[in-house]
Amino acid sequence: MAGGTTKKMVTGRISAVILDSVTKKPIDYATVSLIKNKDNKSVNGAVTDERGKLSLSNINPDEYKLSIGFMGYKTKIMVVKTTPERPDLNVGTIYLSPTASNLKEVEISGVAPLIENKVDKIVYNAEQDITNAGGDATDVMRKVPMLSVDVNGNLQMRGSAVRVLINGKPSGTMANSVADALKMIPAEQIKSVEVITSPSAKYDAEGSGGIVNIITKKKTAEGTSGSVNASVGTRSNNGAFNLNAKTGRLSLTTSLGVNQAYPQNSLVRSMNSLVAADGSLSTVSQDGYSKWSRVGYNGSAGLDYDFNNYHNISTNVKINRFSNGGPGSSNVLTNGFPSVNTRDMDMGFNNMDWNIDYRKTSKREGEEFSVSAQLTTGRNTSDFSNRTVFSEMYFPPGGGPGVMLPDVIIDGSNTGKNNEYTLQSDYVYPINKTTTLETGIKGISRKILSAYGESLQDFDYDQKVGAAYGVLGFKLGKNVTAKAGVRAEYTDINAISGHKDKFGHDYFNVFPSAVISQALKGGSSVKLSYNKRISRPSLFYLNPFENKSDQYNVMRGNPELDPEITQNMEMGYSTYIKGSVINASIFYRTTKNVIESAILPIPGTEAEGQRFLTTYLNIGRSQSYGMNVFASYNPKPKWTLMTNVGLNTYEVNNPATNINTGTFLNYTVFGRSAYALPGGWNTEIWGVVNSPKRTFQGKTDAMYFYGGAVKKEIMKKKASVGLNVLNPFSRDLIINTVNKGSNYEQKNNIHYPLRSFGVNFSYNFGKLKFTQPKKGVKNDDVKKEDQGGMGGVQN
Numbered sequence: 001m002a003g004g005t006t007k008k009m010v011t012g013r014i015s016a017v018i019l020d021s022v023t024k025k026p027i028d029y030a031t032v033s034l035i036k037n038k039d040n041k042s043v044n045g046a047v048t049d050e051r052g053k054l055s056l057s058n059i060n061p062d063e064y065k066l067s068i069g070f071m072g073y074k075t076k077i078m079v080v081k082t083t084p085e086r087p088d089l090n091v092g093t094i095y096l097s098p099t100a101s102n103l104k105e106v107e108i109s110g111v112a113p114l115i116e117n118k119v120d121k122i123v124y125n126a127e128q129d130i131t132n133a134g135g136d137a138t139d140v141m142r143k144v145p146m147l148s149v150d151v152n153g154n155l156q157m158r159g160s161a162v163r164v165l166i167n168g169k170p171s172g173t174m175a176n177s178v179a180d181a182l183k184m185i186p187a188e189q190i191k192s193v194e195v196i197t198s199p200s201a202k203y204d205a206e207g208s209g210g211i212v213n214i215i216t217k218k219k220t221a222e223g224t225s226g227s228v229n230a231s232v233g234t235r236s237n238n239g240a241f242n243l244n245a246k247t248g249r250l251s252l253t254t255s256l257g258v259n260q261a262y263p264q265n266s267l268v269r270s271m272n273s274l275v276a277a278d279g280s281l282s283t284v285s286q287d288g289y290s291k292w293s294r295v296g297y298n299g300s301a302g303l304d305y306d307f308n309n310y311h312n313i314s315t316n317v318k319i320n321r322f323s324n325g326g327p328g329s330s331n332v333l334t335n336g337f338p339s340v341n342t343r344d345m346d347m348g349f350n351n352m353d354w355n356i357d358y359r360k361t362s363k364r365e366g367e368e369f370s371v372s373a374q375l376t377t378g379r380n381t382s383d384f385s386n387r388t389v390f391s392e393m394y395f396p397p398g399g400g401p402g403v404m405l406p407d408v409i410i411d412g413s414n415t416g417k418n419n420e421y422t423l424q425s426d427y428v429y430p431i432n433k434t435t436t437l438e439t440g441i442k443g444i445s446r447k448i449l450s451a452y453g454e455s456l457q458d459f460d461y462d463q464k465v466g467a468a469y470g471v472l473g474f475k476l477g478k479n480v481t482a483k484a485g486v487r488a489e490y491t492d493i494n495a496i497s498g499h500k501d502k503f504g505h506d507y508f509n510v511f512p513s514a515v516i517s518q519a520l521k522g523g524s525s526v527k528l529s530y531n532k533r534i535s536r537p538s539l540f541y542l543n544p545f546e547n548k549s550d551q552y553n554v555m556r557g558n559p560e561l562d563p564e565i566t567q568n569m570e571m572g573y574s575t576y577i578k579g580s581v582i583n584a585s586i587f588y589r590t591t592k593n594v595i596e597s598a599i600l601p602i603p604g605t606e607a608e609g610q611r612f613l614t615t616y617l618n619i620g621r622s623q624s625y626g627m628n629v630f631a632s633y634n635p636k637p638k639w640t641l642m643t644n645v646g647l648n649t650y651e652v653n654n655p656a657t658n659i660n661t662g663t664f665l666n667y668t669v670f671g672r673s674a675y676a677l678p679g680g681w682n683t684e685i686w687g688v689v690n691s692p693k694r695t696f697q698g699k700t701d702a703m704y705f706y707g708g709a710v711k712k713e714i715m716k717k718k719a720s721v722g723l724n725v726l727n728p729f730s731r732d733l734i735i736n737t738v739n740k741g742s743n744y745e746q747k748n749n750i751h752y753p754l755r756s757f758g759v760n761f762s763y764n765f766g767k768l769k770f771t772q773p774k775k776g777v778k779n780d781d782v783k784k785e786d787q788g789g790m791g792g793v794q795n
Contacts, residue, residue, distance in 0.1 A: 011058045011363075012087025013309045014080060018052045018068060021095035024717075026052025030070040030096065037063040037079060057309055058363050061087055073098055088249075088309065115145060115581070115632060115642065121197075122146065122583065122630070126190040127217065129684070136238065136259060137185040137214065139726070142688050142705055144193050145583075145630045145644040147212065148668045149690075155182070155212065157195065158587065158626050158648045163206050165213045166318075169355060169374070181320070181349075183294065186238035186257045188229035188762065191217045197585070198515060198529035198570050201469045201485030202426075202438055205511040205534045216255065217242055225766020233758025235726070236261040236294075244766070251304040253316075261294035263326055267732070267751035272552060272610040274601050274744040284552045284609035286341070288330025296322030296349075312359045322349040332552075334609035337394055343386045345549045351378040366430035376420040384549035386410040414545040416450040434475040438485070442467045452545035459544050459559060461495040463536075471513075479519040487511040491536070497544055497559045509534060509565070524575035535564035537595060541616045553746075554602065555614045562618050566591040581632040587648075588625055593618045594652055596695050599739045599746050612746055619696050620654025638676040645669050650694045659696055667691040680713030698739035698746075705733075705754075719763040726756045 014034065018027045032054050034044040043064070044056050054068075061082045069075035073096040082089050116123040124144045142149045148156050155162055155178055164178050194213040196203075203211060217227065217240075226243040239258045245251070272284045302316035325346035332339045357372045387409050393402035426440035448461040471485030489511065494504035511534070517527035543557040572585035596619050602611040626648030633641045646668040652661045668691065674684040687706035692699045704727075711722035727733065732751040739746045 011060055011309065012082050012089065014054075014056045014059055014064075014066070014082065014089045014091065016054045016066075016091035017093050018048050018054060018070075019093055019095050020073075021097045026050065027070055027073070027096060028052060030054075030068055030073075032056070033067040034059070035065040035067060037065055040065075057361075057365075059087070066091070068094060068096060070096060088306075115630060122195045124193045124195070126187065126192055136187055136236070137182040137190060140187050140190055140193065141182060141212075143670060143672070143686060144195060144212075145670070146195055146197065146628050146646055148646070157197070157210050157212070158589070158624070158628070158646060163204070163211045165211065167216060168213055169353070181322075183259065183261075183296075183322075183324075185214070185216075185298065186229065186231075186240045186259055188231070188238065188240045188760070189216050189242070189255065189257050191215045197572075197587075198531055198568065199513070199533075200471050200483055200515070200531075201487035201511060201513045202440070202471050204442075204467070205487055205489055205509070205532070206536065225764075227762065227764045229760070229762045231758050231760035233724075233756050234262075235264070235753070235756030235758075249306040251302075253302040253304075254300065256297065256299045258297045259294065261292075261324075263291050263293040264753040265289045265291050266753060267749075268328070268330070269749040270553065271747040272612055272744075273746075274610045276743075282610040283333075283335055284611070285333045286330040286550075286552065288328060288341070290326065290328035292324055292326040294322075294324040296320070296324075298322075310361050310363075313357070314359075315354070315356045317355075318353040320349065320351045323347065332388070332609075337390075338392060339388050339390045341386065341388045341551070343384065343549050345384045346382075348381045349378070350380065351376070364430065366428065366436060368428045369426075371425045372423075374420075374422040376418070376422075378416075378418040380416045380418075382412075382414040382545070382547065384410075384412050384547065386549055386551050388551070408551070410548050410551055412452075412546070412548055414450060414452045414543070414547075416448070416539060416543060416545075418539055419447045421445045436473045438469075438471040438473070440469055448539050448542070450539070450543050450545060452543070459495070459497050459542075461539075461542060461559065462493070464492045466490045476516070480516065482514070482516040484514040485512070487513070489534070491563075495559060503560060507563075520575075522576065524573070526573045527571070529568075529570045529572075531568050533566045533568065535566070535595070537561040537563065537616070541595065552609065552611045553614065554611065558616045561595060561616060562593045564591050564593050564595055580634070581630075583630045584628070586625075586627045588623070590621070590623045592621045594620055594622045596652075599697055599741065599744075601741070601744050610744070612744075620652050620657065620659050622650070622652045624651065625649050640672075640674045642672040642674075643670065652696050661694070661696050664694045664699075665691070666694065680717065682711045682713075684709050695739070697741065698737065700737045701735055703733060703735065715763070718765065719761070721762075722760050724758050724760065727754045728757070729755075731755045 018030045018032075019025060020027055026048070028048055028050045030048045030052070032046050032048065033042055034056055035042050044059065046054060046056055048054050059082060061084045063079065063081045065077055066080050067075065067077045076094065076096055078091075078094070080089060080091060116125065122145050126140050129140075129143065138149060141147050141155055146157050147162075155164065164181075192215045194211075194215065196211040196213065199211050224243070224245045226241070229238075229240040231238045237260045240256070242253075242255045244253050267289055268286070269288075270286045274282045276282065298318065298320045300316060300318040302314065304312070304314040306312050323346065325344070327342070327344045329343070330341045332341050354375045355372065356374075357370065359368065359370045361368050387407060389407050390405040394405050395402045422442070422444050424440060424442035426438070429437045431437055442465075444463075444465040446461075446463040448459070448463075450459040450461075451457070452459065467487060467489040469485060469487040471483060473481070473483040475481050487510070488508070490506070490508045492504075492506040496502050511532045513529075513531035515527060515529035517525055519525050537558075539557075541557050541561055542559045544559050545556065547555040566589060568587060568589045570585055570587040572583070574581075574583045576582075595616055597614055598617045598619070600613045600615065602613050604611055626646065628644070628646045630644045631642070635641065648666050649663050650661070650666055651663045652659060667689075669689045670686070672684065672686040674682065676682050685706075685708040688704070690703045692702050707724065707726040707728075709722055709724040711720050713720050731753055733754040735748075735750045735752060737748040737750075
């Protein structure tokens, strides 16, 4: 109690990025030691992450030696110094030189792998795939392991729904239509795609198939840096711009992407038929086209500030604007009576996401507390006009005088608004070196308002979700790790459909999850996982607005859908054999309250012909078995062969409604061959086959996608130019769909224009030095797949 005051010592951090001096690629798991210069005592150490990022915390101001080493590289030692005035030091980029015996090998294999298999996910590095240039996110998803995409851009994993996140967070555009949202993102903006097949309880429980996280190229960098990408093609034009700036503790990022698809004719033929109780047959056949175009843009701006080594705040705003639609015309035969139908459709999507995140760390390594908030607003419109003209006299059945039927004109519009508010807090506490506790709470409030119908009825939908979770990660011996947790979610729904119909309900669910992984010799590993998940229907499934742009095939949502509940079990195995990578898994999944589209007949007169309603129903319980195998092989150092094969069964049963589909096999096969030529040239070809898709009422034919690309690096590897092609040997992708009921049938034949040729250019400037990603809001709790089909054929 005697003897004056004690001076406070401010600690700081030392950061750097470790790169290969030849390939300029990050070196992960490089060993770093911090040694006091005056006495050569080691005071700290770490290994670099997958981006080559190094961060040493709790460093007292002093002069040190920084020693960096890695197998096959020369050890580098440099002197660094921090002061009380400037406790934080960013050393910048440090290049390690390969040893003489390793130099040639590094020059050949220094490019990051296209596919990476990690403990909890598979990562597809889209920026390493030159065939993506000139496309959009839909084209990228077709080549991601375990994912399948149909002609409208609907995304599934192993035949089931997935949740799609952008940089770990939900998007307002995704909340309306995943298919349309994917078409808005230029492929050049995508850095990688993470496929999480068995999410822990920390994630929202949404998505029976798992989670897909799209990582874009916007990054935080020291100084000023960025990239420009542009592509011009016969099918669409894309552009993307990214700019990053960092000075001291402040980081700024911004990005802009634009997309335009040319209007192209899609040939559309359909036949509706129904056999009445008296045996009479009612039919409507259409033979025509739709001519859809698309234009949209997305932009974002972000700010990140480190108050000190332990406190960080960040905010980001994303805006999406997108519209598609166009005219169409069909020659119609209604029970043999001819007419001509002309129509026009226009849909618009306008969304904004605003996030604010606060993160606090401590001197205890791995401890972290965060609070995140998100506001999502959306306004989406649908407008259509439909006119049927009769050019011949109509003679009623059974005789009678002929009459000239009047023109039938149908107009409709729908404006939907969606406001969503989210607040969550997460805490990670390392109990000891082998055990970590993760816990958190979350609240979501959704307000959906849709004006629809001739009298502008309102669909007013309120949903509130409260959640809490706990996850414990621990080791069970030297080579065995495990993670187990539980998540509890309470959902409360109140809604008004039309002027009078009120309904509401609430439900409480508990979602356990567990995974255990064992490391084997030679870098192999095996893991076993289990989780339970939910898929709540989103606005697209719920909206009671009737889209009569095709008056013979009306589309409408169902506001009284129940959520799907799914249980998943999976066993996976990964190994490396003489430079080859093999990842295999088998799984079992069971789902109750399965949501699928349904085709139902609409009663009508003989003159109207047979009309159908497409809506969504809870059809019953399903079970599915499946497997997935991914393999990569290098026959020569510069030649890479890759394949991905997925199989799963489809079966739905419901004794109450007499639904029993039997068991069908679905499959997806992907193949790729890439070869690097001297002088900065790269070539690549690829192909995807998706099996026929089954539903409880019918099936859609198989689909084939294939393409190739060539790219040349220029301007000292800061830029590149390339050519790419998609389905060059046929203009159209021909898709046949048949749906059947007890006494009715609907057939569709679509010629979708898919062939394209394109030229692309990419330029990077500045030196990127990546920061650690910040955590924030991740709303993963709304079912959003299979949404492209309700908007008609889209280019």
